[in-house]
Amino acid sequence: MKKISWHDLPLRRWLTLAPPFAWLALFLLLPFLLVLKISFADLKFGVPPYTPLAELKDEMLTLTLSLRGYALLFSDSLYISTYLSSVKMAAVTTLCCALIGYPMAYYIARSSPSVRNLLLLGVILPFWTSLLLRVYAWVGILRNDGLLNNFLMWLGVIDAPLEIYRTDLAVYIGLIYAYLPFFILPLYANLVKLDVRLLEAAYDLGARPWKAFLTITLPLSMPGVIAGAMLVFIPSVGEYVIPEMLGGADTLMMGRVMWTEFFNNADWPMAAAVTCVMVLLLLVPLVVFQYNQVKQLEVQKRRRNG
Amino acid sequence: MARPNYALRALVLALGYAFLYVPILCLMAFSFNDSAMMTSWTGFSLKWYVELFNDQALLSAARLSLLIAALTATAAVVIGTWAGYVLARMGRFRGFALFIGMVSAPLVMPEVVLGISLLLMFVEVSDLFGWPSGNGVFTIWVGHVTLCMAYVTVIVQSRIRDLDRSLEEAALDLGATPLKVFFVITLPLIFPAILAGWLLAFTLSLDDVVIASFLSGPGYTTLPLEVFSRVRLGLKPEINALATLFILVVGIFVVVANRMQWRKERRS
Numbered sequence: 001m002k003k004i005s006w007h008d009l010p011l012r013r014w015l016t017l018a019p020p021f022a023w024l025a026l027f028l029l030l031p032f033l034l035v036l037k038i039s040f041a042d043l044k045f046g047v048p049p050y051t052p053l054a055e056l057k058d059e060m061l062t063l064t065l066s067l068r069g070y071a072l073l074f075s076d077s078l079y080i081s082t083y084l085s086s087v088k089m090a091a092v093t094t095l096c097c098a099l100i101g102y103p104m105a106y107y108i109a110r111s112s113p114s115v116r117n118l119l120l121l122g123v124i125l126p127f128w129t130s131l132l133l134r135v136y137a138w139v140g141i142l143r144n145d146g147l148l149n150n151f152l153m154w155l156g157v158i159d160a161p162l163e164i165y166r167t168d169l170a171v172y173i174g175l176i177y178a179y180l181p182f183f184i185l186p187l188y189a190n191l192v193k194l195d196v197r198l199l200e201a202a203y204d205l206g207a208r209p210w211k212a213f214l215t216i217t218l219p220l221s222m223p224g225v226i227a228g229a230m231l232v233f234i235p236s237v238g239e240y241v242i243p244e245m246l247g248g249a250d251t252l253m254m255g256r257v258m259w260t261e262f263f264n265n266a267d268w269p270m271a272a273a274v275t276c277v278m279v280l281l282l283l284v285p286l287v288v289f290q291y292n293q294v295k296q297l298e299v300q301k302r303r304r305n306g
Numbered sequence: 307m308a309r310p311n312y313a314l315r316a317l318v319l320a321l322g323y324a325f326l327y328v329p330i331l332c333l334m335a336f337s338f339n340d341s342a343m344m345t346s347w348t349g350f351s352l353k354w355y356v357e358l359f360n361d362q363a364l365l366s367a368a369r370l371s372l373l374i375a376a377l378t379a380t381a382a383v384v385i386g387t388w389a390g391y392v393l394a395r396m397g398r399f400r401g402f403a404l405f406i407g408m409v410s411a412p413l414v415m416p417e418v419v420l421g422i423s424l425l426l427m428f429v430e431v432s433d434l435f436g437w438p439s440g441n442g443v444f445t446i447w448v449g450h451v452t453l454c455m456a457y458v459t460v461i462v463q464s465r466i467r468d469l470d471r472s473l474e475e476a477a478l479d480l481g482a483t484p485l486k487v488f489f490v491i492t493l494p495l496i497f498p499a500i501l502a503g504w505l506l507a508f509t510l511s512l513d514d515v516v517i518a519s520f521l522s523g524p525g526y527t528t529l530p531l532e533v534f535s536r537v538r539l540g541l542k543p544e545i546n547a548l549a550t551l552f553i554l555v556v557g558i559f560v561v562v563a564n565r566m567q568w569r570k571e572r573r574s
Contacts, residue, residue, distance in 0.1 A: 012484070017399065020389035020455075024408040027452045031423035038426055048429050104322040107315045119319065121564050126326055128506070129556050130513040132530055133549040136537050137329035140336060143541075145345045147332055180326065231414060238416020241515050245538055255418045255516075262422060263519075272426070275419055282415075289414060290407060300467070 032279075039272035042066035050269050069273030079274070082252040083281065089168070089253065090236040093175040094183075097232045098225065100176070101183035105224075106217075108184070109191035120188065127181045135174050135242055142170050142246065170246035171253075175236050182235075183228035190224025191217075223296050230289035234282050254278050330553060337546035354547040361544060364532055371512055371529035374443060378450040379507040383500055385451065386458025386507075391488070393459065394466035412456040421520030424449050428521070441523030449517040454510050458503035465499035466492065498567070505563075509556065 041050035042064075055062050073079045108119045126134060141147045142165040149161035164170050194217060202212040240255035247253070254274065262271035340351040358364065389409055399405075412420060428445050432438055438445060469492070477487045493500075515530045522528060536542045 013396065013399075017392055017396065020385050020392060020409075020459075021401070021405060023385050023452070023455070024389075024405070027424065027427075027448055028408050028411060028420075031427040032419075034426050034430060035419075035423045048433060100322060100325070103318045107319055110315075117564070117568055119323075121561065122323055122326065124564075125557060125560055126330075128509055128560050129330075129553045130509075130530075130549070132513060132515055132533060132537075133333075133545075133552060134330060136533075136545065136549065137333035139537065140541055140546075141329055141332060145343070147345075150345060177325065177329070234414040235416050238418050240416075240418055241534070255416055258418055258422070268426070271422060275422055278416070279419060286411075286414065290410065293410065294406065 035272045035275055038269055039069055039276045040065045040067070041269045041272075042068055043267055043269055048268070049266060066269065069270045070277075072270065073273055073277060078252075079257070082254055082257050083277070085252040086237050086254040087281070089171065089175065090233050090239075092172060093179060093236050094229050094233040096172070096176045097180050097183040098229060101180055101187060101228065102225070105184045105187040105191055109188055109194070116192075123181050123184050123188070127185070131178055132241060135178060135245055138170070138174055138177065138246060139165065142173070165246065166248040168247065168251055171243050171251050174242040174246045175239065178242060179232040179236055182231040186227040186231065187221065187224035190221050190227075194220055223292055226288065226292045227296075230285055230292070234285050234289070237282060238278055333546055334550045334553065337543070337550040339543075342543045343541070354543045355551075358544045358547045358551075363527075364529070364544070364548065367527050367529045367532040370443075370526065374446055374450065374528060375508045375511040377443075377447050378454055378511040379504045381447070381451045382454035382458050382507040383504045386455035386503055387462045387496070387500055389455065389459040390462030391466060391492070394463040409456055409459050412453045413460070417453070417514070417516035418520075420449065420453060421517040424452070424517070425520040441521055442526045445521040445523070446518050446526065446528065449521045450507075450511040450514060453514070453517060454507035457506050457510065458500075461503045461506070462496060462499050465496045469495055505559075 037053060038050055041053060043049065044051045051064065051066070053064060055064070104123075108116055108123070111119060139146075143149070144161040144163065144165065146165065148164070149158070152158045153161065164173075198216050198220075199212055202216055203209075207215070238255040238258075239253060240259055243251045243253045243256050244259075247256075258271050258274045258278070261267045261274060336347075337354055338350050338352065339347055340349040340353070341347075389405075393406070393409065424445070425441075428438060428441065473495075474487050474491050477491050478484065482490070513530060514528075515534045518528045518531055522531060533545055533548070537545055
């Protein structure tokens, strides 16, 4: 039996590949290369507000690479502390999401199918509703005259309102709240497929529940943990809306600095340089995420074929 | 298998879901509060809803956003399904790693990166060709499609991978062209995933602040931009009302869709 496969039709195969590839190359890859280019330009008044890199004049091609943006980035302590603080905030957020999200995903996956579906719906629902509006909900809770402070004072736990709104703590709460579903969903997808016979075997051989969890469940669920952690960590490094709405003036985050450089200072080369360094910083976690995804796909494929 | 610890399970899940839902429920409750502050309950009132429906700026922003979201979702579904099919069915090809990288970059990449890079490109392109002459629906649409197609791709490709390949192969053996096989066999089978992708793209586009901030121009204020410019400085009671309506509509929709699918899965 002869099977016609895509490999026999190179032209058709190429035509099938081309459109999505072209869209991504045109609207994702090319724009990013432009950012890279502009990060090496210098500030100029006019439209566009940066100098060209290459100029052809009197049969002379001059290539001007301005390192002003990068020099400023590494000499001004504000930028360096912003990067450090963004990474710290994203890392703490990821850790907290793991600590809250792992037990939740674990117990959802261990529930009976009908309960499981309902619980899963509870995690998916916030995912579908507006992030902006959900973060906004915290404003009314965290303010000095907000619900949380009123509640705590009513209980008599505190005498004066706690200062949370417009501090780093509020940003942490907002980030964890917004990104928790992103941690739970991939981890749940992994945990629900766990072969419970492995656990049964461990229990039969006398392992304590904790020991069985640490030696079987946790290692097997690591791909889910990695996927979830990356889905939380990478976007929160560049988060803009949450620090802007809940954070104070001294909450330093890259997304915010980039925004200020671009919109308030109209310094496009500087904003581009901040962006490039941010992407560079995220390259390692991005590759880890990518590698993890591809590996899981291959495991799936092998399971299906074998 | 050892029984799970029921008390611990109940505690963990109760706390977790309380964290996820108490803020939303508070917001919804206080949208009916007579006072503008979220400090104390002064009485039941629908006045913020009345105000919301008389707020022309919000209403026209909502119309613009719904238009962009519908256009975005439709295009994202076409390109995303296409990309998902390529990933699931075409095997490895030269540039496969680049393709996977580009498809999944918008899923995790901070939106500021996508926003600024597309804006810089549009500035450069309009500098070279005089087009597009200004930012508006088209530029926002391009940004949103690029973001949303990644989500559609993920949903569709996992659905295609779960399909029984022998159906497509049988049709090919019987002489159908690959194009016909796709439209007659594959497409109907993956339709639920495509529908889910359309809805997700629609809501993502309806919610986006960051990309739209970069890619919108004067006169093109989308709903999230309007909302964000009001709430970044504090509480606005008409936004409580808007949030309540939005979350209720989406919530009912998601619950109904989920129930329907659940019933279908149980039957099969």
